[in-house]
Amino acid sequence: MPYSDKILEHYNNPRNVGSLDQNASEVGTGLVGAPECGDVMKLQILVNPETGVIEDARFKTFGCGSAIASSSLATEWLKGKTIDEAMDIKNTQIVEELALPPVKVHCSVLAEDAIKAAIKNYQDKNVEKGSSQVASNNSNYQSTSAEVLVVH
């Protein structure tokens, strides 16, 4: 099996599973992937507006073990980082840390996309505070806050 011990460890003991209040102004939510492609990641960050530091991060993932491990690792790395530092997280670092096999590289790409989507959602919410919301869609879920990124 092309699974490293680190993937298995995150899969069996995922860090930071859960949800934050996506309506809160200090929470950024990224929802990337698609059910028909077999991967959906929801990644949320809780940012301290004073310091710009990510104080908490949560995820929920529909996907294979590598997708779950990638998002679990991403939340671990996000905590304590500033937004700017978080923007520097690269999918290749996730590939390296988890020893993802080539067929699973897309899981790390998705995790990076989820991080960027969550940050963008947070920034959109706060820059345009009081003005228009994220483009409202035909679903409650999206119209509240989640930013859906196009991947691949």
Added chain:
Amino acid sequence: MVKLPIYLDNNSTTRCDPKVVEAMLPYFTEYYGNAASRSHEFGWKAEEAVEASRQKIAKLINATPSEIIFTSGATESNNLALRGVAHMYKAKGNHIITSEVEHKAILDPCKRLEKEGFEVTVLPVDQYGRVSVEQIQDAIRDKTILVSIMAANNEIGTLQPITQIGQLCKSKGILFHSDAVQAVGKIPVDVQAMGIDLLSLTAHKIYGPKGIGALYVRKKNPRVRLESLIDGGGHERGMRSGTLAVPLIVGLGEACDISRQLMPEESQKTFTLRERLRTGIMNQLSDTFLNGHPEERLPGNTNISFAYVEGEGLMMGIKDVAVSSGSACTSASLEPSYVLRALGVGPELAHSSLRFGVGRFNTQEDIDYTIDLVVREVNRLREMSPLYEMAKAGIDLKSIEWSAH
């Protein structure tokens, strides 16, 4: 105490029955002659064993021994049947009928034949994975030379109306081939009663060795002729040259013999265990869906989609139980099972499917362990699934504009 890991992937391959191995062993080191050597004892012994095996295979499917052609396995049998018939009968016609849920070993040779100028009709299937006789009737043309429909599907276990298709083909004078690798040895297969002209089977699905299979080629009413794929010494009536793999052939014969004798009780046992597994899982978990036909299916097969949970991720969670998934997370295409898609199963549910194949060596303890493990892991992964969270919140997942790739 249950013995781990548990093997529940018997539609993929099976454990070689120790009795089969035992029967094969002398043909490696004692009776190692070439079955084509007519001039000495070693050759005679080998030939004798090959003929005894042919007889056992023939008996299982109600054929005569000389109608059995040995091949390397069902992929070769299917290629030989399709390309062999197409090339031999091309003066008569150029049209072949098959179905969307066939194995790639049927669909890919068909594609090759299309490139050569043959025309192939690939029939769609209903929600259970079945083709109807009416569909085949409607697809038949003047130039139709062959219909190839599997007896039982490898992913969903659905059985096709083989006897009616056989009758139809007979009445139209069209040859009928059936890829019966999943059916042979598991349910009664009778080439006479079913009107089958060519039939593919393989040893490793029936507790025999890998690397050996056979093609049944009807000799009477009508006498089917084939253009060979492999030429050489003119073995197997010129249809498949190459020195016969005597130990493997002995194994195939033994496997057929054991399966024939055990079939009544074994099919009942695997059916009972499969139903215990299916109901045990589905009664404890909401949003689960059976793929394939509820009744017309192989006794040991069940295939279930677990909404909101991805199949490969689930397999990792139940790693002590060997199963397979319709998820194609590992393949480059990211496309889930084409068989499930052909049934109209949505891609998200196809990604969420697991196939369980119960076999000869499974016990009730295996099944009960598997039920508990699957239920526990599906619940754990659902708690981790954004889709489950959204569905619980009443959000219609179809209303969301997902990011495509």
